[in-house]
Amino acid sequence: MKELFPAKHVSGFVFSLILTGVALLVYFMDMSFAVGMTILVITAFAQATLQLVVFMHAGESSDKRSIYISVIYGIVIAILTVLGTLLAMIWGYV
Amino acid sequence: MEFFERFAIPHPSPAIYASMVAIALTTIAVVVGLTYFKKWGYLWREWLTTVDHKKIGIMYMISALLMLFRGGADALMMRAQTAVPENTLLDAQHYNEIFTTHGVVMIIFMAMAFIIALMNFVIPLQIGARDVAFPRLNALSFWLYFMGAMLLNISFVIGGSPSSGWTSYFPLAGNELSPSVGTNYYMLALQISGLGTLITGINFIVTILKMRAPGMTLMKMPMFTWAGLITNVIIVFAFPVLTVALAMGTMDRLFATNFFTTTDGGMDMLWANLFWVWGHPEVYILILPAFGIYSEIIPTFARRNLYGYTTMVVSMVVISLLSFVVWVHHFFTMGQGALVNSIFSITTMAIAVPTGIKIFNWLFTMWKGKIQFTVPMLYSLGFIPIFTIGGVTGVMLGMASADYQYHNTMFLVAHFHLVIIPGVVFAMIAGLTYWWPKMFGFMLNERIGKWGFWFIAGGTVLAFFPMFISGLDGQARRMYTYSEGTGFGIWNMLSFVGAIGLAIGFALLVYNIYYSTRYASRDIGDDPWNARSLEWATHNPVPEYNFAITPQVNSSEAFWDAKKRGHKLFKAGYKDIHMPNNSGIPFIMSVFFFIFGFAFIFSMWITVIVSLIAILACMTYRSFEKDDGYHITAEELKKAESELRGAK
Ligand code: HEM
Ligand SMILES: [Cu+2]
Numbered sequence: 001m002k003e004l005f006p007a008k009h010v011s012g013f014v015f016s017l018i019l020t021g022v023a024l025l026v027y028f029m030d031m032s033f034a035v036g037m038t039i040l041v042i043t044a045f046a047q048a049t050l051q052l053v054v055f056m057h058a059g060e061s062s063d064k065r066s067i068y069i070s071v072i073y074g075i076v077i078a079i080l081t082v083l084g085t086l087l088a089m090i091w092g093y094v
Numbered sequence: 095m096e097f098f099e100r101f102a103i104p105h106p107s108p109a110i111y112a113s114m115v116a117i118a119l120t121t122i123a124v125v126v127g128l129t130y131f132k133k134w135g136y137l138w139r140e141w142l143t144t145v146d147h148k149k150i151g152i153m154y155m156i157s158a159l160l161m162l163f164r165g166g167a168d169a170l171m172m173r174a175q176t177a178v179p180e181n182t183l184l185d186a187q188h189y190n191e192i193f194t195t196h197g198v199v200m201i202i203f204m205a206m207a208f209i210i211a212l213m214n215f216v217i218p219l220q221i222g223a224r225d226v227a228f229p230r231l232n233a234l235s236f237w238l239y240f241m242g243a244m245l246l247n248i249s250f251v252i253g254g255s256p257s258s259g260w261t262s263y264f265p266l267a268g269n270e271l272s273p274s275v276g277t278n279y280y281m282l283a284l285q286i287s288g289l290g291t292l293i294t295g296i297n298f299i300v301t302i303l304k305m306r307a308p309g310m311t312l313m314k315m316p317m318f319t320w321a322g323l324i325t326n327v328i329i330v331f332a333f334p335v336l337t338v339a340l341a342m343g344t345m346d347r348l349f350a351t352n353f354f355t356t357t358d359g360g361m362d363m364l365w366a367n368l369f370w371v372w373g374h375p376e377v378y379i380l381i382l383p384a385f386g387i388y389s390e391i392i393p394t395f396a397r398r399n400l401y402g403y404t405t406m407v408v409s410m411v412v413i414s415l416l417s418f419v420v421w422v423h424h425f426f427t428m429g430q431g432a433l434v435n436s437i438f439s440i441t442t443m444a445i446a447v448p449t450g451i452k453i454f455n456w457l458f459t460m461w462k463g464k465i466q467f468t469v470p471m472l473y474s475l476g477f478i479p480i481f482t483i484g485g486v487t488g489v490m491l492g493m494a495s496a497d498y499q500y501h502n503t504m505f506l507v508a509h510f511h512l513v514i515i516p517g518v519v520f521a522m523i524a525g526l527t528y529w530w531p532k533m534f535g536f537m538l539n540e541r542i543g544k545w546g547f548w549f550i551a552g553g554t555v556l557a558f559f560p561m562f563i564s565g566l567d568g569q570a571r572r573m574y575t576y577s578e579g580t581g582f583g584i585w586n587m588l589s590f591v592g593a594i595g596l597a598i599g600f601a602l603l604v605y606n607i608y609y610s611t612r613y614a615s616r617d618i619g620d621d622p623w624n625a626r627s628l629e630w631a632t633h634n635p636v637p638e639y640n641f642a643i644t645p646q647v648n649s650s651e652a653f654w655d656a657k658k659r660g661h662k663l664f665k666a667g668y669k670d671i672h673m674p675n676n677s678g679i680p681f682i683m684s685v686f687f688f689i690f691g692f693a694f695i696f697s698m699w700i701t702v703i704v705s706l707i708a709i710l711a712c713m714t715y716r717s718f719e720k721d722d723g724y725h726i727t728a729e730e731l732k733k734a735e736s737e738l739r740g741a742k
Pocket of ligand 1: 502
């Protein structure tokens with residue numbers, strides 16, 4: 001029975017629906033910009049990780065090392081780009 | 095009639111009308127020629143529908159050479175206009191259009207196409223693969239690039255060229271200051287060819303990671319393949335930024351959004367920021383394959399193995415990381431505070447360290463070597479000093495406080511030409527000459543090649559060194575003329591002479607191709623340069639299946655080992671080979687992309703929707719198509735191989 005019921009995928013699916021619902025609340029509820037953004041960032045990253053691991057099977061094949069290295073590389077570049085842009089365009093702009 | 099008015103040129107001149115006639119005549123000549131010699135079928139079967147990485151590489155190369163001449167014509171016009179003070183050959187608007195298209199054509203359609211050409215042709219051979227991982231996508235990449243290039247190239251006869259620089263800064267590129275459709279061309283053409291490049295990036299990463307010959311670990315890959323891997327990683331991370339920026343710019347121009355406007359919450363500087371987030375990695379996308387090519391050529395002709403393989407790899411990885419954290423150095427003067435500028439100054443100067451390491455590695459490779467001065471080697475030797483001067487001036491520009499003096503002057507123009515020309519153009523001609531026998535089965539003439547080298551190297555030095563002086567004297571870039579009293583006249587005249595030298599050099603390259611095609615010996619064997627890496631272990635020209643037997647590899651110079659150390663490359667016997675079928679879909683789909691882009695540029699929405707549906711239809715067709723490819727049987731293989739060997 002255990003093999004027949006894909007528990008991991010069903011719970012992953014439910015969880016991703018919950019994440020979507022929470023993100024949607026930001027639009028329907030009244031909250032400050034900062035709170036809303038925080039919720040969006042957290043749910044977005046959780047959602048991306050979930051999809052990657054549960055549905056796109058990262059980490060299940062023999063090349064999981066290179067998959068994770070490239071994901072981390074991507075995240076590092078993205079963060080550096082965003083921080084650098086904020087630095088040049090807003091925080092450090094005189 | 096009203097409908098056609100939008101296609102008129104806003105700022106015409108006799109030269110543009112002459113080009114219109116020339117384009118029309120050439121098109122007619124090509125169509126008539128193809129029909130008369132009954133070549134349509136051949137063209138369709140052998141080229142338009144091919145999925146063979148070698149043929150795609152060759153098509154990229156031909157397109158790149160064409161674009162080199164288009165961009166070169168622009169360059170000659172600019173240099174002619176500025177050769178003497180207060181010249182009236184071109185007016186301000188035409189000069190703006192020409193420097194814009196020169197930059198776009200040279201970087202996006204010439205340099206990118208040339209590096210992708212050589213990666214396509216060489217990398218699968220160097221890793222002992224039959225093709226790239228996704229041959230059909232590869233064809234799609236090429237045709238998207240080609241259609242993007244054609245789109246930009248018709249702008250000057252239909253609707254008007256872009257004229258706000260290859261950097262297309264807003265608000266100058268916005269509707270208010272650039273009302274013609276020129277900048278729409280820029281946005282759409284780059285978008286379409288950029289898609290092709292992104293697909294190439296993914297395709298080659300998968301190819302290199304998954305399809306290497308048995309025994310070839312990552313640290314046993316030839317250096318050009320390593321350079322290709324890193325380049326494609328940078329492509330995959332950098333190009334999406336351009337895609338997004340172009341989409342936002344397009345929406346600003348066509349749908350009245352306010353991303354880059356100066357009013358209504360727009361942020362014009364954000365364009366410059368996003369452009370350079372892509373743009374600086376882009377210059378490393380251009381230079382790394384060149385580093386790879388030199389790392390193949392120098393050991394071959396110095397007769398020594400590459401010095402410091404590991405440091406070469408590590409320095410490329412470091413460059414790829416650093417290249418993403420320096421972009422602000424392109425706008426030090428645009429208003430950030432000292433802290434921000436200092437941070438980006440330091441990261442910028444740090445890039446010189448891994449680059450310097452590579453230069454020393456090449457020098458050590460040649461140290462005590464028995465150097466053969468062939469044409470590819472001459473270009474490699476010319477590259478080192480000229481590129482070093484370009485790089486050192488880059489470090490000067492990288493000091494934010496000093497950059498206030500250099501920025502937007504001819505000094506900057508001298509810097510980037512002296513890195514890009516030895517870095518990309520020299521490397522491409524060197525690589526072309528080096529791998530030419532692999533592509534076509536004969537060699538380019540060495541004597542003409544050497545004359546060409548001296549014209550090109552001399553022309554480069556003469557065309558760009560004077561700009562350091564006039565730039566420090568205050569000559570701004572992108573100005574269509576200057577007064578006599580400035581004293582810039584002499585330096586610009588020297589530049590013009592250098593530009594003519596370059597033009598002669600490129601003409602010699604073309605003459606060399608013509609001459610060698612007619613007269614060169616076809617009897618050159620499989621290894622005319624006495625080379626080292628795996629691509630030389632198969633025939634010249636390469637048969638469609640690349641290697642009859644998958645090679646076994648045990649070092650980065652597998653072929654050298656096979657020649658000198660008794661390593662056995664081909665152990666197994668002949669087996670059936672599975673090959674992909676040709677397909678017309680990539681070409682047809684890209685034609686629809688062209689129509690889509692063209693209609694978008696002129697806001698012809700119905701055509702946009704129809705062509706979009708056609709594109710989706712192509713994708714749907716592909717999704718349901720059953721195509722298992724075909725097999726070359728062991729028997730056929732045996733026959734083909736013994737014929738290839740017998741021919742020698
Ligand atoms: C040692 C390495 C390098 C350093 C430190 C460096 C530094 C710089 C800096 C600071 C600028 C901006 C200057 C200004 O706008 O005032 C610049 C511009 C430029 N560099 Fe480099 N650079 C280096 C290597 C390269 C390479 C290898 C390439 C290309 C293959 C390249 C291509 C360019 C281009 C195209 C521009 C001008 C873009 C424009 O404004 O139109 N650079 N470089
Ligand atoms: Cu840069």
